[in-house]
Amino acid sequence: MNASTPLLSVRDLQVHYGPALALSGVSLDVPEKSALAVLGANGAGKSTLARALSGLVPPTAGRVEFAGRDITAAAPDAVRRSGLVHLPEGRGVFPGLTVQENLRMALTPAGAERGGAIDRAFTIFPVLGERRRQRAGTLSGGEQQMLSLARALMITPRLVIADELSLGLAPRLVDVVFEGLERARAAGVAIIMIEQFAHRALEFADRCVVLQRGSVAWSGPASGAGEEVLRHYLGEAESA
Numbered sequence: 001m002n003a004s005t006p007l008l009s010v011r012d013l014q015v016h017y018g019p020a021l022a023l024s025g026v027s028l029d030v031p032e033k034s035a036l037a038v039l040g041a042n043g044a045g046k047s048t049l050a051r052a053l054s055g056l057v058p059p060t061a062g063r064v065e066f067a068g069r070d071i072t073a074a075a076p077d078a079v080r081r082s083g084l085v086h087l088p089e090g091r092g093v094f095p096g097l098t099v100q101e102n103l104r105m106a107l108t109p110a111g112a113e114r115g116g117a118i119d120r121a122f123t124i125f126p127v128l129g130e131r132r133r134q135r136a137g138t139l140s141g142g143e144q145q146m147l148s149l150a151r152a153l154m155i156t157p158r159l160v161i162a163d164e165l166s167l168g169l170a171p172r173l174v175d176v177v178f179e180g181l182e183r184a185r186a187a188g189v190a191i192i193m194i195e196q197f198a199h200r201a202l203e204f205a206d207r208c209v210v211l212q213r214g215s216v217a218w219s220g221p222a223s224g225a226g227e228e229v230l231r232h233y234l235g236e237a238e239s240a
Ligand SMILES: Nc1ncnc2c1ncn2[C@@H]1O[C@H](COP(=O)(O)OP(=O)(O)OP(=O)(O)O)[C@@H](O)[C@H]1O
Pocket: 017, 020, 022, 040, 041, 042, 043, 044, 045, 046, 047, 048, 049
């Protein structure tokens, strides 16, 4: 991979669920250490894109390259180990295990710096440190989102796909989630942000892709996705 190759390169991606076409002709690039906002109305294909990139649904056509390697047909575990981590909607934590155990499990077996990585997570998310011995299932929804993000950061990923991480969270906790993503980004992690809060996602991101009925309807610099674009593709309510 030379300096000009993007970290993630997606070409003409197509996904079907049975006979139904969910994504078609989707192409996008995510340069190293950059942030891409993926916006779109309900059902536009945002989560399908995230699932296809992370190996959870097999594309029916197209190509995905990550860090110079073809990962189009790779299994989720292989994708994750290559440094692309998908944080799905919902929690993705082990409810019966404590906060600390959840973090420990997210480390690779060879995780040389176990203690160090977990302490770093507690520095980023102090509330998790306070609750390190509490079972994850008894955390609040927002705290579980934080734990899910902290788990992803354990393996020092190169790209995190954050799929609606702030969904259903109180505004204060949305701030905490964005702060966590900012810190990840400051540490050099690239981010694909799928967000209901279009304005916040656009403030965060460098570039933006708007999906409509499974295709890229608009793409450009995040600062260029003005009110007109949001109103046109998302409807006024979602752009608030
Ligand atoms: N497992 C599935 N089987 C069949 N169809 C599906 C499946 N998952 C999603 N779809 C369909 O694919 C299309 C894209 O769905 P997707 O969940 O990717 O949209 P989205 O943009 O993430 O929507 P939302 O913002 O509502 O979460 C929708 O029409 C949806 O009904």
